[in-house]
Amino acid sequence: MKKIEAKQIYKNFQDLQVLKGIDLEVGEGEVVAVIGPSGSGKSTLLRCLNKLETINSGTIIIDGETLVSTTAAGQVQYAPGNESIRIATKMGMVFQQFNLFPHMTVLENLIEAPVHVQKRPVAEATRDAEALLQKVGLLEKRDVYPRRLSGGQQQRVAIARALAMHPDIMLFDEPTSSLDPELTGEVLKTMRNLAEENMTMVVVTHEMGFAKEVARKVIFMADGIVQEQGTPVEIFEHPHNERLQAFLKSILK
Amino acid sequence: MDYILSIIPQMLMGTVDTLKLFFVTIVLSIPLGIFLAMGRVSAFKWLRSAISGYVWLLRGTPLMLQLLFVYYGLPFIPVIGIRMDDFPAAVLAFVLNYAAYFCEIFRAGIQSIPVGQYEAARTLGMNYSQTMRRIVLPQVFKIILPPVSNETITLVKDTSLIYVLAMNDLLRTTRNLVQRDFNIMPFLVAAVFYLVMTLFLTYMFNRLEKRFSRYD
Numbered sequence: 001m002k003k004i005e006a007k008q009i010y011k012n013f014q015d016l017q018v019l020k021g022i023d024l025e026v027g028e029g030e031v032v033a034v035i036g037p038s039g040s041g042k043s044t045l046l047r048c049l050n051k052l053e054t055i056n057s058g059t060i061i062i063d064g065e066t067l068v069s070t071t072a073a074g075q076v077q078y079a080p081g082n083e084s085i086r087i088a089t090k091m092g093m094v095f096q097q098f099n100l101f102p103h104m105t106v107l108e109n110l111i112e113a114p115v116h117v118q119k120r121p122v123a124e125a126t127r128d129a130e131a132l133l134q135k136v137g138l139l140e141k142r143d144v145y146p147r148r149l150s151g152g153q154q155q156r157v158a159i160a161r162a163l164a165m166h167p168d169i170m171l172f173d174e175p176t177s178s179l180d181p182e183l184t185g186e187v188l189k190t191m192r193n194l195a196e197e198n199m200t201m202v203v204v205t206h207e208m209g210f211a212k213e214v215a216r217k218v219i220f221m222a223d224g225i226v227q228e229q230g231t232p233v234e235i236f237e238h239p240h241n242e243r244l245q246a247f248l249k250s251i252l253k
Numbered sequence: 254m255d256y257i258l259s260i261i262p263q264m265l266m267g268t269v270d271t272l273k274l275f276f277v278t279i280v281l282s283i284p285l286g287i288f289l290a291m292g293r294v295s296a297f298k299w300l301r302s303a304i305s306g307y308v309w310l311l312r313g314t315p316l317m318l319q320l321l322f323v324y325y326g327l328p329f330i331p332v333i334g335i336r337m338d339d340f341p342a343a344v345l346a347f348v349l350n351y352a353a354y355f356c357e358i359f360r361a362g363i364q365s366i367p368v369g370q371y372e373a374a375r376t377l378g379m380n381y382s383q384t385m386r387r388i389v390l391p392q393v394f395k396i397i398l399p400p401v402s403n404e405t406i407t408l409v410k411d412t413s414l415i416y417v418l419a420m421n422d423l424l425r426t427t428r429n430l431v432q433r434d435f436n437i438m439p440f441l442v443a444a445v446f447y448l449v450m451t452l453f454l455t456y457m458f459n460r461l462e463k464r465f466s467r468y469d
């Protein structure tokens with residue numbers, strides 16, 4: 001079954017058309033990489049999927065449940081309040097800027113939402129969080145405040161925090177772009193492990209190595225349009241679209 | 254020395270009135286300021302405008318004028334004209350005035366929290382009130398501690414304005430003693446009393462700031 005089905009997504013900010021009819025399908029356990037020049041609408045696409053932005057037209061179905069649809073008359077209809085939150089939070093999100101809660105320790109960051117949103121017992125949420133910290137290799141940092149961590153460590157905590165909600169899908173918006181080059185490896189490795197556990201993932205990234213090796217499907221966006229999509233081999237070895245060819249040339253320099 | 258000892262009981266009584274006004278004002282104006290600040294950054298344009306108008310009015314006129322208006326002016330207002338005792342009148346004027354200042358402090362604090370904090374909370378399924386209570390406000394408190402500390406210390410001194418309402422606060426008691434005894438010693442004692450109060454507050458705020466700095 002499809003985990004994400006987005007059809008004909010249109011999004012504009014006032015007069016600025018940012019998404020111009022995007023289609024995106026992600027199957028269960030699939031890793032989809034989204035690449036493209038900056039300003040092409042990649043972040044906006046991710047943010048529309050989990051309703052951080054509302055769309056102007058189109059349909060988004062998450063795990064078989066309709067988050068938003070558009071009538072023939074062009075009326076955009078979101079699932080009612082609580083429903084749309086429930087559907088949107090099937091997706092965990094990892095941001096370029098980590099966005100950890102600075103006034104909470106690593107452990108507190110992880111159990112905050114499980115305890116206060118999902119109403120799980122603190123002891124259980126804590127056990128769960130410790131297992132996740134172990135997985136991302138940061139268990140010994142459980143009582144440390146985020147500011148004491150390196151960027152790479154912060155991002156791994158952010159990944160663990162999203163996973164603590166047991167999401168079906170993980171969205172990554174340039175998770176390594178604000179890291180020093182020597183720290184990207186540890187974050188990419190964490191994401192790779194996640195992919196091997198068959199997590200469904202949509203990853204906006206400039207890490208072409210990661211896209212090549214981990215993604216099942218690569219989507220190239222430019223100007224708010226999916227210009228070309230295919231397997232990593234198709235996209236990186238046999239690109240057809242001129243914009244894609246130019247883009248690949250520019251980043252390989 | 255004997256003279257000082259002899260006036261201290263009266264001055265302590267005055268101090269009690271001063272402290273009463275101080276505490277009631279703090280306890281009421283800080284929460285009110287937080288609510289106003291949340292309205293000030295809310296999505297409702299009319300609410301934002303109304304509150305900024307309120308803040309502009311209360312910060313743009315002297316507290317003394319507001320105090321006199323509440324006490325002497327309100328009774329003359331048609332329909333709602335109410336006559337209040339001096340203490341409630343003083344509390345009303347001080348709370349309305351200080352809430353305006355606290356509103357601005359909290360507004361600046363709330364707006365300094367990066368939008369990414371709200372977005373992270375949202376993707377974790379937190380609703381607006383959880384996001385404010387658990388994520389935004391705790392961070393705001395840390396940021397606004399120094400300006401709130403300033404405002405609070407100013408309030409200790411501003412309480413002396415109520416001497417115009419013929420309330421026997423510390424300052425008025427002092428002045429009465431000076432006039433009665435032809436001795437300026439009470440002024441010095443009053444200065445010491447005010448200093449002790451502000452020193453205590455400074456100490457408390459320093460401790461709070463240390464507590465909050467643990468996550469730096």
Ligand SMILES: Nc1ncnc2c1ncn2[C@@H]1O[C@H](COP(=O)(O)OP(=O)(O)O)[C@@H](O)[C@H]1O
Nearest residue numbers: 013016018036037038039040041042043044045
């Ligand atoms: N909240 C916003 N308001 C106005 N314009 C925005 C907003 N968010 C993004 N944009 C604009 O939309 C376009 C696409 O942005 P974005 O989705 O961030 O691109 P990308 O992630 O591919 O770099 C850019 O021109 C950007 O300036």
Ligand SMILES: [Mg+2]
Nearest residue numbers: 042043044174
């Ligand atoms: Mg982006």
